[in-house]
Amino acid sequence: MKLTFDGDWRATVTGAPLRSTPRFDFPGQRVRIAEYADMEEWQRFLVETFGSQEWLWDAPDELRFDQAGRELVGAGFRLPYESAPAEDSARVPAxxxxxPGGLRADEARDFRLEVTTELCRAPGDTVLTCLRELDVLDEPLDARIGIAPDVALLVQHGTVVGWSLTDPARYLTTGFAAADPAPPAPATRLLFTECLDLITTPLLDAVRRRDPAALTSFRALDHKLRNQREDRHRTDALLAIIGNLVEDYADRPAERKP
Structure with a gap:
C-alpha cells in the first residue's frame, strides 16, 4: 500500500512497525514514539533523519525516516485543543x-504533516482518535496502519487523514520521560477522563473567565490529583496541567480593569 502526505510525498507500507513504547506527554499534549530521552537527543535525532518536523514557528506533526534505508524511525503527534461533539465521536468506525506495519519513504526529502483538528474520544477514553477534519467520518476508512504499539495511522483514499492512540492512560508521562511500564490504576483512568473533560471543552474558557462554578471544578480535581497515593508518575503528569491552571486562575485574584 502506498500512502500520500503533503500532496505528493509518498511512502510504502512495510511489515516492520516501530518497537518504541509511546510516550503521551500530557502537559505538552503530544504523543512521542522514538528512542530519544531528552531535548539534546531529540535535536540530534532531527539532524540525523528526514521527514516532517517543527521549524521556527511552524509546528506540524512529525514522521522521521533514517537516511540510509528511508525507514520510519520515529513519530510525534499533537492532540487537537477541543473534543469533537459526542455524536461525531460515536461515528468513528470500528x-x-x-x-501492524512501518513505512519506507519513496525518496529522501522533507515534507509537512499537518496537525489534526478534531479529537474524537471513545467511551471511557479507551481510544483517542485525531482526525484532519470531521468530513473524514462521512466515508469508510481504507486502512489502519499500526506504526507502533497502540498507535495507528488512519488511511482514506490512500491519504493519511488522522491517527489514534489506544489505551492512552497507560502511556501518560511528562516531557521526554518514559511511561510507567505497570498498568495504570483504575482511579488514574477516571482522573484522566476528568482532566480531558476539563481541558478540551468550553469549561476551560469558563475557568479563564474565572467563572466560580468552573473554578470549583478545577479545585476539586486538583485536590483529587494531589491526594491520590498510587500511580504517582501518571498522576503527576495530569497534575502538571491542572495544577498550573489552578495556580493561574483559581488561586490568583482577577485583575481589575482600570
Whole structure:
C-alpha cells in the first residue's frame, strides 16, 4: 500500500512497525514514539533523519525516516485543543482492524504533516482518535496502519487523514520521560477522563473567565490529583496541567480593569 502526505510525498507500507513504547506527554499534549530521552537527543535525532518536523514557528506533526534505508524511525503527534461533539465521536468506525506495519519513504526529502483538528474520544477514553477534519467520518476508512504499539495511522483514499492512540492512560508521562511500564490504576483512568473533560471543552474558557462554578471544578480535581497515593508518575503528569491552571486562575485574584 502506498500512502500520500503533503500532496505528493509518498511512502510504502512495510511489515516492520516501530518497537518504541509511546510516550503521551500530557502537559505538552503530544504523543512521542522514538528512542530519544531528552531535548539534546531529540535535536540530534532531527539532524540525523528526514521527514516532517517543527521549524521556527511552524509546528506540524512529525514522521522521521533514517537516511540510509528511508525507514520510519520515529513519530510525534499533537492532540487537537477541543473534543469533537459526542455524536461525531460515536461515528468513528470500528473497521478496518489495525494492521501492524512501518513505512519506507519513496525518496529522501522533507515534507509537512499537518496537525489534526478534531479529537474524537471513545467511551471511557479507551481510544483517542485525531482526525484532519470531521468530513473524514462521512466515508469508510481504507486502512489502519499500526506504526507502533497502540498507535495507528488512519488511511482514506490512500491519504493519511488522522491517527489514534489506544489505551492512552497507560502511556501518560511528562516531557521526554518514559511511561510507567505497570498498568495504570483504575482511579488514574477516571482522573484522566476528568482532566480531558476539563481541558478540551468550553469549561476551560469558563475557568479563564474565572467563572466560580468552573473554578470549583478545577479545585476539586486538583485536590483529587494531589491526594491520590498510587500511580504517582501518571498522576503527576495530569497534575502538571491542572495544577498550573489552578495556580493561574483559581488561586490568583482577577485583575481589575482600570
Amino acid at each position: 473497521t478496518p482492524p489495525v494492521r
